[in-house]
Amino acid sequence: xxxxxxxxxxxxxxxxxxxxxxxxxxxxxxxxxxxxxxxxxxxxxxxxxxxxxxxxxxxxxxxxxx
Numbered sequence: 001x002x003x004x005x006x007x008x009x010x011x012x013x014x015x016x017x018x019x020x021x022x023x024x025x026x027x028x029x030x031x032x033x034x035x036x037x038x039x040x041x042x043x044x045x046x047x048x049x050x051x052x053x054x055x056x057x058x059x060x061x062x063x064x065x066x
Contacts, residue, residue, distance in 0.1 A: 008051035012061065016043045016054040023047065 013019045020043045023029040030046040045052040 008053055010053045010055060012055050012057040014057055014061075016056055019054055020045060023052070 011019070020029070020031045020033075023045050024031050027047055029048075029052070032044040032046060034042045034044070036042045043054045045054065
């Protein structure tokens with residue numbers, strides 16, 4: 001059977017900070033806040049070894065399925 005591995009995933013959401021807090025509260029994720037080289041804030045999560053990059057979605061990005 002084929003095994004797939006990956007280094008990280010990206011999530012684009014409207015409120016990265018609120019999403020990070022949710023993952024921290026609900027799943028015990030470690031929140032890693034930093035500043036990128038372009039001066040933009042960055043929020044990453046460590047969810048038991050899984051790295052999740054959280055980025056703000058563009059304002060015109062449609063809602064996902066409900």
